[in-house]
Amino acid sequence: MVMGEFTQETDLLVIGGGPGGYAAAFRAADLGLDVMMVDIAERPGGVCLHRGCIPSKTYLHLADLIHDARSAAAMGLGFDAPRIDLAAMRAWKGKVVDQLAQGLVILTEKRGIQYIQGRAVFEDDRHVRIKGRDALRVSFKHAIIAAGSHAIALPGSDFGQGGRIMSSTGALNLTDIPERLLVVGGGYVGLELGMVYAALGSRITLVEVGDRLLPGVDSDLVAPLKKRLNDTFATLLFNTRVAALDATETGVSARIESDGGNSALEVDRVLVAIGRRPNTEALGLETTGVQLDERGFIAVDAHQRTAVPHIYAIGDIVGGVMLAHKAMFEGKVAAEVIAGHPSAFDVRAIPAVVYTDPQIAWAGITEAEARAQDMAVAVEKFPWKFSGRALTTGTPAGLTKMIVAKDTRRVIGVGICGRGAEGLIAEGVLAIEMGALAEDVALSMHAHPTLSETEGEAAEIFLGAATHVLPKV
Numbered sequence: 001m002v003m004g005e006f007t008q009e010t011d012l013l014v015i016g017g018g019p020g021g022y023a024a025a026f027r028a029a030d031l032g033l034d035v036m037m038v039d040i041a042e043r044p045g046g047v048c049l050h051r052g053c054i055p056s057k058t059y060l061h062l063a064d065l066i067h068d069a070r071s072a073a074a075m076g077l078g079f080d081a082p083r084i085d086l087a088a089m090r091a092w093k094g095k096v097v098d099q100l101a102q103g104l105v106i107l108t109e110k111r112g113i114q115y116i117q118g119r120a121v122f123e124d125d126r127h128v129r130i131k132g133r134d135a136l137r138v139s140f141k142h143a144i145i146a147a148g149s150h151a152i153a154l155p156g157s158d159f160g161q162g163g164r165i166m167s168s169t170g171a172l173n174l175t176d177i178p179e180r181l182l183v184v185g186g187g188y189v190g191l192e193l194g195m196v197y198a199a200l201g202s203r204i205t206l207v208e209v210g211d212r213l214l215p216g217v218d219s220d221l222v223a224p225l226k227k228r229l230n231d232t233f234a235t236l237l238f239n240t241r242v243a244a245l246d247a248t249e250t251g252v253s254a255r256i257e258s259d260g261g262n263s264a265l266e267v268d269r270v271l272v273a274i275g276r277r278p279n280t281e282a283l284g285l286e287t288t289g290v291q292l293d294e295r296g297f298i299a300v301d302a303h304q305r306t307a308v309p310h311i312y313a314i315g316d317i318v319g320g321v322m323l324a325h326k327a328m329f330e331g332k333v334a335a336e337v338i339a340g341h342p343s344a345f346d347v348r349a350i351p352a353v354v355y356t357d358p359q360i361a362w363a364g365i366t367e368a369e370a371r372a373q374d375m376a377v378a379v380e381k382f383p384w385k386f387s388g389r390a391l392t393t394g395t396p397a398g399l400t401k402m403i404v405a406k407d408t409r410r411v412i413g414v415g416i417c418g419r420g421a422e423g424l425i426a427e428g429v430l431a432i433e434m435g436a437l438a439e440d441v442a443l444s445m446h447a448h449p450t451l452s453e454t455e456g457e458a459a460e461i462f463l464g465a466a467t468h469v470l471p472k473v
Contacts, residue, residue, distance in 0.1 A: 007137045010036040012338060013128065015120045015283070016146030018046020020315035020327025022104060024144050027335035029111040036138065037113055038120045038130060044104040047148055048324045050097060051169045056192055058093045059174070060355050063199035067357060071394055084200055090174055122284035125308050142310045142338045145290075145298060146331065147283060149276040149316035154184065157245040157272075164247040165270045168193060177201050178268035182254055184242050186213040188354040190273035191225070194233065195356055197271075204233040205265065207256065209241045214354065218367045220381070221360050221417040224397040228358065245270055278317040295319060302344040304334040312338070326350055349414075349432035353422045358398050361425035364413035364432040367403055376406040377413075380461040384418050386468040388449040395419040400454035402428075402438065404462060409437045411459075420451050427455050438462040 014025045017039030025037045041050060048054065069079040108115050118132035128143070130136040151167035153159055159167045163175065171193045179202065183194045186208030198204050206229075213229070213236075214222050229236060240258040247270075254265045278297050285292070291307040293299045297319035304312045312334040315327030329347065336343035349363040370377045384390040384398035398418025405412050414428025431441050441459035446452050460466040 007127070007139050008036075009139045010034050010114070011141050012036070012335075013038065013120070013138055013140035013143045014146060015128070015143065016046065016148055016315070016317075017041060017044035017115070018146060018148050018315065018327065019048050019324040020148075020331040021046065021144070021146035022108070022331075023328035024146060024314060024331030024335045025113050026107060026111060027332045028338060029113050031335065031339035031341070033335075033339060035111075035113045036116065036140075037108065038116045038118055038128075038138075040117065040119050040132070042117055043101040044108060044115065045097075045101045047169075049100055049104075051172060053324055054097055054100060055093050055172045056168070056189075056196070057355055058096050059089070059172070059196045060192060060357075062089060063196045064357055066199045075394060084177070086174055086176070093172075093174075119282070121282065122287050125288040125290075125311060128284075143312065144304075144331065144334050144338075145283065145306075145311065145313040145317060146315050146327065147279040147317050149278050149322060151272070152275045152277055154242060154245060154272050154274065157247075159272070164252045164268075165245055165272060168271070168273060171197075171271045179203060180205070180251075180267040180269075182207065182242075182252070182265060182267040182270045183273065184270065185273035185275075186210065186215075186238075187273060187275070188214065188356075190271065191229070191354065191356050193271055193273070195229075198232050205235040205237065205267065206233055207237045207240050207242055209239070211238050214360070216366070216368075217354075217360060217362065218401070218415055220367075220399065220401065221362065221415045224358050224399070224417050225354075225356055225360060228356075228397065242270075276316065276322060278319070280317060293319065302346065303337045304330050304345065305337070321350055321352060323350065323352060347433075349429045351425045351429050353425065355422065358395065358418045359421035360415075360417045361421035362413070362415040363425055363429045364411070365403055366413055366415065367401070370403060370413065378404045378406050378462065380404075380458055382454045382458040382461065382466070382469065384451075384454060386457075387451060387454050389451050389453070390418065392449065393419065400424070400458045402441070402455070402458040402462070404438045409439065409462070411436050411438060411441060414455070416454075418451065418454075424451055424455065427452065 011034040012028050014021050014037040022044045025035050029035045066082050118130040120128045128138050168189050177200045181197050181202040183190045183206045194204050243257045244255040246253040251268050252270050256263045289308045291299045298313040300313050300318050314330035316322045333343045333345050351363040354360040381399050381401040385396045390396045401415045403413030411431040416424050438459045446456035457466045464471045
């Protein structure tokens with residue numbers, strides 16, 4: 001401690017202002033705690049709001065509009081070719097982000113939370129110093145670490161290099177539309193942003209080190225998307241790796257390796273989307289008793305406590321699925337535990353959504369996980385080609401599947417591929433969390449014609465009572 005330096009005290013210090021951090025801060029303040037929230041950004045929201053989820057979904061909506069306008073010709077409705085104004089698109093994205101960020105500022109102020117811009121570094125397990133502000137030291141009774149994660153670069157190359165090699169953040173800056181774009185990684189980030197750039201006119205080459213897209217997602221859910229990408233992207237390369245990237249002022253030379261040998265690929269830009277790592281290195285955790293697991297994530301229990309009982313951690317920095325809504329849930333759990341309420345992270349179904357076209361959403365146990373664990377399950381699928389609503393919108397490429405435990409007939413997993421899956425998955429989440437039987441879903445009346453009917457009919461197949469598919473003999 002510096003002589004004469006002022007140390008500010010708080011009941012709860014929240015490190016990180018992303019979805020998990022601000023959800024924790026808001027809940028704690030609502031429960032009567034004195035809360036301080038620290039983040040490197042000027043306003044709350046984190047990567048998700050400012051450089052991730054919200055900007056990407058804004059652009060994906062525009063990509064959907066472009067696709068729908070082109071597809072409308074087959075329905076008898078013609079539009080001129082889209083006139084793309086990148087500056088206006090960036091301005092629209094900025095307006096969306098600004099409105100949401102300003103809303104968080106107002107909610108922070110109304111709750112009496114002190115928001116400080118800076119970087120928090122632990123001095124010990126009771127104090128942090130805020131870098132970026134003069135002589136600010138904080139003493140806390142409790143702390144919640146919600147510092148998030150960062151994109152992983154390819155070995156031997158860094159993000160930047162004149163903007164030619166991009167992370168998702170760089171890609172969302174949308175500075176231009178590259179004629180040739182290499183996407184490294186077949187996960188949801190690469191696919192979502194690849195579809196944005198493809199809609200804007202880029203020729204996309206996607207390279208995936210594995211043998212399929214979206215590893216971890218049931219292959220039947222991915223199949224309709226892969227079929228679409230075969231037409232949308234120029235090239236899909238599997239069991240292939242990018243060995244090296246050499247950026248110049250005019251483009252990037254990529255060295256590609258596969259079982260078929262090595263090759264060179266010249267592109268204008270590269271998007272690297274191969275995963276994320278937790279932001280644990282610059283927090284000063286070595287001055288505390290907080291423990292990391294073998295992968296470098298902060299180890300926590302069901303109450304989000306670390307090895308130091310009064311320090312908690314949530315979100316990307318604790319591992320698991322790196323999703324904003326999971327972080328928000330964990331943040332509320334931590335805040336409630338600190339406030340003395342009985343709370344724990346006991347979620348059965350964490351919904352996940354890939355915002356491609358078609359979208360893919362799933363929750364609970366996947367079919368592949370169930371088979372790998374030798375679980376006795378029954379699986380039924382309702383193809384969207386039999387859905388009246390899907391046909392009226394020209395989006396019949398999809399399916400809804402339900403996974404049921406054979407002994408109890410409880411719904412333990414739901415997967416959906418198709419337009420609007422983001423909203424449809426909520427019924428599946430509720431069914432799993434409530435311990436619903438297939439009969440409960442089947443006997444709940446679904447409006448016609450809607451896409452939600454596909455969930456009802458998938459459940460009805462278990463009863464042998466589906467209307468739009470023949471019963472099994």
